Amino acid sequence: MDDENGSHLSVVIDLSPAQWHSSAQPPPDNPYPLPLSIFLAQLLTFLNAHIASKHENTLAVFGAFPGKSVMLYSSTDPPPQTQVIDANSYPPFKLVDSTIVTRVMEEFDEQAEITDEAPNSLVSALAKALCYVNRVTLPTTTTSSKQAEGRDPTILPDPRILVLSVSPDLSTSYIPIMNAIFSAQKLKVTIDVCQVYGPESVFLQQAAHLTGGSYIFLERRDALLQYLIMSFLSPPSIRKILSVPTQDKIDFRAACFCHKNIVDIGFVCSVCLSIFCQPVPVCSTCRTKFPMKTLQRLNAARPMLPASTASPSRAASSAPQARPSTTPATPKTNGSSAAPPGGLPHSGTIGNGTARTASANESGV
Amino acid sequence: MPPRRDNDKFIQEDSDSDISIDDGVDVVKNVKGKGKATDAQRKRDKGKSKTKDTQAYTWEASYTRSWESVQEDEAGSLQSSVDDWMARGRRRRLLAPSTAIRRTIIRHLVLLLDLSSSMMDRDMRPTRFDLMLQYAREFIAEWFDQNPLGQIGVVGMRAGIGERIGEMSGNPQEVLKSIADRHKLEPTGEPSLQNSIEMARSSMSHLPTHSSREIVIIFGSLTTCDPGNIHETLDSCVRAKIRISVVALAAEMKICRDLCEKTGGQFGVALNEGHFRDLLFELVPPPAQQALTRPAGGAATGTRAANPSADLMMMGFPTRLPDTSPPSLCVCHSEIKSEGFLCPRCLAKVCDVPTDCDICGLMIVSSPHLARSYHHLFPVKAYEAVLSEDQIPPDAPKTCHACARPFLTAPTATHGGDGLSPLGRYRCPNCQNDFCSECDIFVHDVVHCCPGCGK
Numbered sequence: 001m002d003d004e005n006g007s008h009l010s011v012v013i014d015l016s017p018a019q020w021h022s023s024a025q026p027p028p029d030n031p032y033p034l035p036l037s038i039f040l041a042q043l044l045t046f047l048n049a050h051i052a053s054k055h056e057n058t059l060a061v062f063g064a065f066p067g068k069s070v071m072l073y074s075s076t077d078p079p080p081q082t083q084v085i086d087a088n089s090y091p092p093f094k095l096v097d098s099t100i101v102t103r104v105m106e107e108f109d110e111q112a113e114i115t116d117e118a119p120n121s122l123v124s125a126l127a128k129a130l131c132y133v134n135r136v137t138l139p140t141t142t143t144s145s146k147q148a149e150g151r152d153p154t155i156l157p158d159p160r161i162l163v164l165s166v167s168p169d170l171s172t173s174y175i176p177i178m179n180a181i182f183s184a185q186k187l188k189v190t191i192d193v194c195q196v197y198g199p200e201s202v203f204l205q206q207a208a209h210l211t212g213g214s215y216i217f218l219e220r221r222d223a224l225l226q227y228l229i230m231s232f233l234s235p236p237s238i239r240k241i242l243s244v245p246t247q248d249k250i251d252f253r254a255a256c257f258c259h260k261n262i263v264d265i266g267f268v269c270s271v272c273l274s275i276f277c278q279p280v281p282v283c284s285t286c287r288t289k290f291p292m293k294t295l296q297r298l299n300a301a302r303p304m305l306p307a308s309t310a311s312p313s314r315a316a317s318s319a320p321q322a323r324p325s326t327t328p329a330t331p332k333t334n335g336s337s338a339a340p341p342g343g344l345p346h347s348g349t350i351g352n353g354t355a356r357t358a359s360a361n362e363s364g365v
Numbered sequence: 366m367p368p369r370r371d372n373d374k375f376i377q378e379d380s381d382s383d384i385s386i387d388d389g390v391d392v393v394k395n396v397k398g399k400g401k402a403t404d405a406q407r408k409r410d411k412g413k414s415k416t417k418d419t420q421a422y423t424w425e426a427s428y429t430r431s432w433e434s435v436q437e438d439e440a441g442s443l444q445s446s447v448d449d450w451m452a453r454g455r456r457r458r459l460l461a462p463s464t465a466i467r468r469t470i471i472r473h474l475v476l477l478l479d480l481s482s483s484m485m486d487r488d489m490r491p492t493r494f495d496l497m498l499q500y501a502r503e504f505i506a507e508w509f510d511q512n513p514l515g516q517i518g519v520v521g522m523r524a525g526i527g528e529r530i531g532e533m534s535g536n537p538q539e540v541l542k543s544i545a546d547r548h549k550l551e552p553t554g555e556p557s558l559q560n561s562i563e564m565a566r567s568s569m570s571h572l573p574t575h576s577s578r579e580i581v582i583i584f585g586s587l588t589t590c591d592p593g594n595i596h597e598t599l600d601s602c603v604r605a606k607i608r609i610s611v612v613a614l615a616a617e618m619k620i621c622r623d624l625c626e627k628t629g630g631q632f633g634v635a636l637n638e639g640h641f642r643d644l645l646f647e648l649v650p651p652p653a654q655q656a657l658t659r660p661a662g663g664a665a666t667g668t669r670a671a672n673p674s675a676d677l678m679m680m681g682f683p684t685r686l687p688d689t690s691p692p693s694l695c696v697c698h699s700e701i702k703s704e705g706f707l708c709p710r711c712l713a714k715v716c717d718v719p720t721d722c723d724i725c726g727l728m729i730v731s732s733p734h735l736a737r738s739y740h741h742l743f744p745v746k747a748y749e750a751v752l753s754e755d756q757i758p759p760d761a762p763k764t765c766h767a768c769a770r771p772f773l774t775a776p777t778a779t780h781g782g783d784g785l786s787p788l789g790r791y792r793c794p795n796c797q798n799d800f801c802s803e804c805d806i807f808v809h810d811v812v813h814c815c816p817g818c819g820k
Contacts, residue, residue, distance in 0.1 A: 264709030
């Protein structure tokens with residue numbers, strides 16, 4: 001069946017103007033500048049390659065703008081062909097290219113009128129992509145016209161979503177992004193992530209890990225197209241043979257809500273699952289009072305805890321003991337990730353990432 | 366032969382599909398309102414029993430003149446009518462009132478399977494036994510999906526004894542594996558409720574108070590052969606706050622109903638294959654916590670002054686070992702493996718999370734597991750149905766905001782009512798975007814995140 005049918009690809013493009021502006025800055029601060037125009041040109045080539053690799057392949061493109069997400073193109077409802085057919089271009093490619101470019105330009109023009117900076121809507125674009133995947137993979141019940149067309153939308157094996165992100169993690173989007181990840185798991189959608197610019201995204205790392213996709217932090221931004229084609233063009237069923245880079249290093253530790261410390265052992269409220277680094281009498285999130293007995297018991301158990309709550313240093317010191325030879329064995333894709341652009345040490349990145357996670361929880365609550 | 370009767374005390378809480386954290390006021394209201402609701406429920410029950418007298422079986426009532434509700438559309442097809450019914454059913458489920466209640470997030474459940482010879486009965490196709498195994502597998506998969514921090518153990522009732530089939534585990538694969546081999550579970554002999562409940566109870570006796578302890582019994586026979594007085598077992602279950610639910614496949618037994626009513630569980634007799642599945646799957650969503658959780662008025666009830674179900678839990682967040690790390694033995698299976706998770710307290714290596722560390726007993730979870738339960742706490746607001754064309758602004762998009770499916774242009778006659786939009790548009794109260802009915806269901810059931818506002 002896999003051979004007979006095409007695969008579906010949804011691409012979510014992060015189009016935050018501020019980030020793209022800084023991405024295009026000249027070399028001294030920014031070793032590999034990548035302006036949006038070149039990015040789009042390379043991306044369109046990749047999209048064309050996806051359409052060209054099999055006639056049945058379908059495509060949907062979503063753009064995440066500040067405060068707004070837009071569907072830029074979808075192959076189930078193609079826009080009417082208005083352009084004059086150019087003798088030098090293949091019409092389906094031309095259609096995709098021109099539609100996406102015009103829509104992006106339209107949206108940027110609209111954005112120019114809005115002055116206040118809204119947070120980027122990557123999550124809502126991701127949710128839209130999931131709804132769209134749900135639409136194309138499930139048989140449509142409400143519109144019987146679809147069946148009349150003779151196309152059976154039920155058989156689209158391994159749909160996948162490619163997220164091209166340039167923004168840092170947004171703390172408020174932690175819960176929605178996790179929800180999106182779990183629904184992708186449920187739909188058996190693979191989420192691939194390519195962090196084109198900006199710091200490593202802890203949330204998207206988890207997205208790729210939990211859905212079995214690959215996460216790539218783009219080190220040489222001028223080689224974007226090569227990364228895209230080598231890692232993301234093949235459908236998941238073929239990737240087993242191709243051995244596409246996956247990541248080894250995902251941080252599953254959490255940060256406490258009270259001091260934003262990263263904890264190895266935390267105290268969790270059974271009602272709202274808030275995490276604390278020490279026993280507290282009242283949950284700060286849901287104001288549940290905890291029984292005195294528990295506090296006494298946990299406080300009694302604490303003497304051995306100070307060592308573990310001062311975690312970043314301890315974790316750093318204990319991890320090498322536990323796995324002495326991992327450091328040389330792990331480089332794979334993430335040689336880059338250990339030394340992110342800011343030059344922070346490894347534990348520092350984790351700290352930043354998860355601290356954001358926790359603040360997300362708190363603000364969400 | 367009533368199809369099923371809920372325990373009065375829980376009927377309100379269990380009927381709704383969503384969840385939110387309660388504050389004191391709501392709970393007090395809830396408790397006050399309960400008396401009335403219970404009366405109403407009783408009246409309804411009475412009404413039911415009257416209708417039952419005139420009819421041979423209750424289930425026949427739902428099939429009266431069913432042909433009248435199906436209408437052909439212009440093209441003579443029944444498809445639109447069927448679709449309409451399906452949409453109505455799903456929408457009704459979404460609109461179920463969501464009162465503020467608290468649910469147990471961390472659940473422990475023992476699945477008690479009847480493996481007595483009566484399970485070979487063929488009144489359910491292919492046999493009760495095969496059907497039970499099939500549904501049990503689906504149940505376990507769905508249960509872990511909704512209760513990521515939960516653990517399931519499996520106990521079989523066979524030849525007069527309780528038989529431990531699967532140890533308490535938080536890994537769905539492990540639990541499924543324990544009931545995968547049907548030849549090992551071949552039914553024989555008489556079942557013993559007491560023996561198997563005792564076994565289940567002892568396997569949960571060490572659990573802390575904030576986690577729920579539940580037993581789900583799938584019971585196919587009409588007898589139980591017990592060594593002692595089963596009512597003593599029942600009393601000890603009540604004391605241990607174990608909630609027992611029974612899905613009976615044959616007929617109602619007094620002891621089964623007593624087990625459920627005294628422990629606050631649900632009891633149901635399956636009428637047919639589909640009903641069996643429904644009864645079982647009603648037990649999937651986290652149960653509302655027993656009414657003792659009253660943070661505001663808790664002091665009034667002297668016996669349970671300290672709120673026993675809210676508690677601080679000590680949890681460990683493990684370090685994940687990559688696939689390329691040197692292989693070592695895991696503490697849970699004693700197998701040589703590269704990948705695994707290190708317990709932060711005793712540095713033992715376990716294969717999978719969430720679990721309790723086999724060495725030091727610390728509960729080990731990863732942060733995504735905690736995050737997975739957050740959607741119960743922060744649900745998406747229900748979308749409002751757009752009822753008339755006046756509500757649609759002239760420049761509104763013609764397609765669903767999420768999946769770009771085109772909306773109906775004119776209202777259809779068959780749609781409408783039951784909170785169903787005749788235009789097939791459902792509007793988010795936050796961001797005022799319109800969604801189609803498919804996306805409405807999908808967003809609320811699966812994504813838990815509105816594509817318009819991203820919350």
